[in-house]
Amino acid sequence: MAERSPSRPGVAWEEDGAPQESSSLLEPGEVYIIQPLQIVDASWLPVYQRERELVEFIVAFVSSPEEDAEQKMRFLDNIRLLLRTVQLTGLSEGLDIFCRRFRLVENIEMLLDEEPRDQLSTPVQHFAMDAIVALSSVRSVLEGKERRLLAACFRSVFWLPPKGEIEARHFSLYMMTLMAMDKMLESVVLSYPASRVSEGLQSIFQMLLDLATSDNMAVQERALQRIMYLSRFLADKPTVEAWDRVGRDTYGSVCYRDIQIPILGRLLGCLILFQSSSEATAPLASDAFRFLQQFMENQ
Structure with missing residues (x-):
């Protein structure tokens, strides 16, 4: 060993x-x-x-x-x-x-x-x-x-005790x-540089989706909360200007319509399933699904 x-x-x-990315x-x-x-x-x-x-x-x-x-x-x-x-x-x-x-x-x-x-x-x-x-x-x-x-x-953070058990x-x-x-x-x-926004979002959603299917309910809930937040973030940025960061070089404008997230279909399917699951995850999944729909309509 x-x-x-x-x-x-x-x-x-x-x-x-640069260190190699871990898959775990x-x-x-x-x-x-x-x-x-x-x-x-x-x-x-x-x-x-x-x-x-x-x-x-x-x-x-x-x-x-x-x-x-x-x-x-x-x-x-x-x-x-x-x-x-x-x-x-x-x-x-x-x-x-x-x-x-x-x-x-x-x-x-x-x-x-x-x-x-x-x-x-x-x-x-x-x-x-x-x-x-x-x-x-x-x-x-x-x-x-x-x-x-x-x-x-x-x-x-995700493997901390459930929220109700935090001191x-x-x-x-x-x-x-x-x-x-x-x-x-x-x-x-x-x-992310403009050329890597799609890749970056794909990677983050993939990590969060893997965690959302964990057997640990606290991990599930925290992962879905982050998916919901990111989905709302995407839905609230329908223009190129919204992606510009004040005071720094964005090295290329982000074309909102060009953002492609291949995992989106699988993510939406899982969110539908979560909407009929536990009381803790259903509202989060419902909100995330609604924000992702708005994101796609904006595109």
């Missing part, structure tokens, strides 16, 4: 290419040989002069192992804060190189896979998805890594985490 590499944020992927949503992705990242100076980054402390903490975090939840959340929030400064100042030069060099996407994935799946006691998942939203604004940083990253997000003191955190996931899904879809 291959030795399992340590699942820690303070490491970098050893290989140069139940278990973490493929095991990679990883080694500590040597600290590299990041003062060349234009935004470094404005946010030196944020940049240096990010570099230090990925350069050495760190298991403390507070430090994990600070790392994730620093990514969000750094990207907010970039958006406000326009100091985006070299940011894509920085994100790839310090493997920010891969480190977020590892943090998500470290979180327990039977409880939600810290906002790490919430912060991670906020960081993904921020990274989606950096051109090409997520490209080719979306499926693995989304799968890690789903794994870290009262953690219920607010649970709801905020799901809201963060919906916002993240929207940002990931909007981050």
Whole structure:
């Protein structure tokens, strides 16, 4: 058996290419040989002069192992804060190189896979998805890594106990985490280049549909909620202008009528079946079906 590499944020992927996407949503992705990242100076980054402390903490975090939840959340929030400064100042030069060099996407994935799946006691998942939203604004940083990253997000949240069994003191955190996931899904879809929107939506709906047919009712319900949200998102964007993201290069306009999702027929069929299933899933399936119909009528 291959030795399992340590699942820690303070490491970098050893290989140069993008990690291969995992086909499983139940278990973490493929095991990679990883080694500590040597600290590299990041003062060349234009935004470094404005946010030196944020940049240096990010570099230090990925350069050495760190298991403390507070430090994990600070790392994730620093990514969000750094990207907010970039958006406000326009100091985006070299940011894509920085994100790839310090493997920010891969480190977020590892943090998500470290979180327990039977409880939600810290906002790490919430912060991670906020960081993904921020990274989606950096051109090409997520490209080719979306499926693995989304799968890690789903794994870290979907197998939590049913909503009715979430501890009262953690219920607010649970709801905020799901809201963060919906916002993240929207940002990931909007981050796709025009030529990959259809491919991206196909991949996301495929993952969610696989989860919606799980034997675990809590997983079913959470997957259907995300399908319903994405369907509403599509139904609400009938024009090319609606897909434009303010303040960033969309590298080509999205032609709404050209969006093709091959899995749509199977998805609609499953939603029809869900409408006659449990009381928890029927309303979600009904709403998702209605939004997808509106999406097709808009096309």
